[in-house]
Amino acid sequence: MTPPARRPALVCNSQSGSFDSARRDWIAEQFAAAGTPLVADYCLPDQKLPDPARLVADGVDLAVVWGGDGTINASVAALAGWDGTLLALPGGTLNLLVKQLHGERELEAILADVLSGRAHRDVPPTVACAAxxxxxxxxxxxxxxxxxxxxxxxxxxxxxxxxxxxxxxxxxxxxxxxxxxxxxxxxxxxxxxxxxxxxxxxxxxxxxxxxxxxxxxxxxxxxxxxxxxxxxxxxxxxxxxxxxxxxxxxxxxxxxxxxxxxxxxxxxxxxxxxxxxxx
CATH class of the missing domain: 2.60.200.40 (Tumour Suppressor Smad4)
Known part of the structure; x- marks a missing residue:
């Protein structure tokens, strides 16, 4: 199992299917209660996705992406080559990738496992082409x-x-x-x-x-x-x-x-x- 991150940052999308500002605050509170407060909060589309240099400069070791499949895909593309870890949380309509990574579970259960160290790092397979x-x-x-x-x-x-x-x-x-x-x-x-x-x-x-x-x-x-x-x-x-x-x-x-x-x-x-x- 993987211990909780020390310096997490949140990436979210206010246009995702289940975005709610109170929900975003709740996610931040859970990390703070675990002793690992968020060091940054990037909310699309008002803010840009961070790149690896930005996360390295901020000392971020976990990018918490709360959004739909499109937001998670865009975050993976933007952070390619970064040596940190990405946590995908359900914040879209279908949440197909989150279901592959965490099963048919609610955000609360997923985050509880992560913050208590009941999670593991892996590198999933992807389908790639020139586009x-x-x-x-x-x-x-x-x-x-x-x-x-x-x-x-x-x-x-x-x-x-x-x-x-x-x-x-x-x-x-x-x-x-x-x-x-x-x-x-x-x-x-x-x-x-x-x-x-x-x-x-x-x-x-x-x-x-x-x-x-x-x-x-x-x-x-x-x-x-x-x-x-x-x-x-x-x-x-x-x-x-x-x-x-x-x-x-x-x-x-x-x-x-x-x-x-x-x-x-x-x-x-x-x-x-x-x-x-x-x-």
């Missing part, structure tokens, strides 16, 4: 447009979400499909999840009205990986191609790729605190 890195999931294909619909729904901007639905339907049915190298089949999207055994690759179907409806419900209602899919392979490296530049989604954040992109398993660029073993 960036995914801690939880990398998605390639035209149906990534549904992520924007979901974001508007999450922000309760229902009129904006409804306005995007026709585009999402058109892209899903008529957008350029994607292919896994060595497999002639075509999919509306290909999902890649990091694991100890390599990249777990699933083909997602949305090429008929019935499948498209199921896919849309999975996207808007929660985890898109619950939609129609087929397990294709698990390997250290995969190449995905299309007849047009690939739309990518890395832990819920958009990116653009070439018409052919190679993805690989890489260790995360820093250690993280876990309260349960990685699968």
């Amino acid at each position: 960036g890195r995914a801690m939880v999931n990398m998605l390639a294909g035209p149906t990534t447009v549904w992520a924007e619909v979901r974001e508007h729904v999450r922000q309760r901007e229902l009129a904006s979400a409804a306005a995007l639905v026709p585009e999402a339907l058109e892209e899903s049915l008529a957008g350029d499909p994607v292919r896994l190298a060595g497999d002639a089949r075509e999919f509306q999207a290909i999902s890649m999840t990091p694991s100890r055994d390599g990249i777990v690759v699933d083909g997602l179907y949305a090429d008929s009205p019935t499948l498209l409806l199921r896919h849309a419900i999975a996207w808007v209602g929660g985890d898109f990986r619950d939609g129609p899919r087929e397990r294709l392979t698990a390997r250290p490296t995969v190449t995905i191609s299309s007849d047009a530049p690939l739309g990518l989604l890395m832990d819920g954040e958009h990116a653009d790729g070439a018409a052919s992109v190679t993805f690989r398993i890489e260790p995360a660029p820093m250690a993280m605190l876990l309260t349960m073993p990685l699968p």
